[in-house]
Amino acid sequence: MDNTIVALATSPGEGAIHIVRLSGGLSKKIVERCFRPANQERWQANHSFTLHLGSFYDDETKLDQVLVGRMKGPYSFTGEDVYEIYCHGGMTSVRRIMEACLRHGARLAEPGEFTKRAFLHGKIDLIQAEAVVDLITAKTDLSADLALLQLGGGLSSQIIDVRSNILDILAYIEATIDFPEDEIDDLALADLYDKLVKAKDKAVDIFKGSKTGKIIREGLSTVIAGKPNVGKSSLLNALLKEERAIVTNIPGTTRDEIHEYVKIGEVLLHLIDTAGLRESQDPVEKIGIERAWKALNFADIILLLLDASALHSQDLTKEEKLILEDYPDKTIVLINKIDLTSPYDISDTFFPPDVFVLPFSVQKRIGFAELEEEILCRVLEGEASVSQQPLLSNIRQISALENCIHSLEKAIEAVYANVPFDLVSIDVRMALEEVSAITGHNVQEDLLSNIFNRFCIGK
Secondary structure, three states: OOOOEEEOOOOOOOOEEEEEEEEEEHHHHHHHEEEOOOOHHHHHOOOOEEEEEEEEEEEEEEEEEEEEEEOOOOOOOOOOEEEEEEEOOOHHHHHHHHHHHOOOOOOEEEHHHHHHHHHHHHOOHHHHHHHHHHHHHOOHHHHHHHHHHHHOOOOHHHHHHHHHHHHHHHHHHHHHHHOOOOOOOHHHHHHHHHHHHHHHHHHHHHHHHHHHHHHHHOOOEEEEOOOOOOOOOHHHHHOOOOOOOOOOOOOOOOOOEEEEEEEEOOOOEEEEOOOOOOOOOOHHHHHHOOOOOOHHHHHHHHEEEEEEEHHHOOOHHHHHHHHHHHHOOOOEEEOOOOHOOOOOOOOHOOOOOOOEEEEOHHHOOOOHHHHHHHHHHHHHHHOOOOOOOOOOOOOOHHHHHHHHHHHHHHHHHHHHHHOOOHHHHHHHHHHHHHHHHHHEEEHHHHHHHHHHHHOOOOO
């Protein structure tokens, strides 16, 4: 990490300004060799967090008129000396400036290497590092707000508290093992049991918000399902406000999944239009129906469309009944085409009590406001924005915390069964390993590579 890295910190292409970023031990030497400030006295004062006008040279060849920002370590983002060169936004100027930096001792940065150095120098932890890329890729204000809360360190603080509790438990166990002459009485067992339960409960409290956090970060997987010609593709087009899917009166028009994204309020919906659910002998349509059932299994919400006019004359199909039986908690029933029938009363039809049922018309846009309100309530529990309580949203972090909770539960069961303390410590150590991976304590290099390779170069 002693080498000096350089990268373009702005998107490639022509623009008003480009930023070339340098970080490392040679960055000061490189800039002082190439930069000739307009105000030499101010530059020589060597103050940090200052901006200087001047020209950038490669030996005696002037490359561009630039601004240079100086951020001295260890108080910079990376913890090293960092210089940012603000040049005119043509790629020729950028290329020539970067080539000069490379000739004088820098090397090209790898993806995410600036943020990785910030992590390795203790400026941020792994949760905050991953929040940086989440903020960059945020598709809604809500996901950006969530990333900012994580970047601020609130979530890290909660995870560190859990880790500290687990470390205290291990110290308690080790002290008991080291002094065998002290008899392990019921009081000691009860004390250890209470400590484990408190640590587990604190971890569970953090984990509770992970589903909402993941949805805010990645979008709500929303499957549109129902029998053929019930209005599924029309609903997709209406939500998107464009003719994305083909709509005809011919059953089986949609044979493959159609994936699109749309914002409902501040929640991103990942819409999946599926093949109509029915018995079919058509081999292509059968594949589409099989994919529809798989999509239902992994969906966060199912929008089950029913035909209002058909419900007056016939029962639910076996496919509709199966969805209501298997997925009542995540199904929203939309009784479509109420504009084509007599005034509709949903009490006339039996549905499980925990299924939300909504009279609906895609063509007349009846029920859309109520549908949006129901979706937002399910994601945000009635709140219109992210609370000031940061949420887990990253699948890696969620999985690690889930494993931590599982190990703590095993340790609790072991204590309850009066298992020797040294064996209990095995599960407690596993819990510590999992929670440590969330913030980056004792993290493996290959995991770091996988995380920071998701970043763009220059970040």
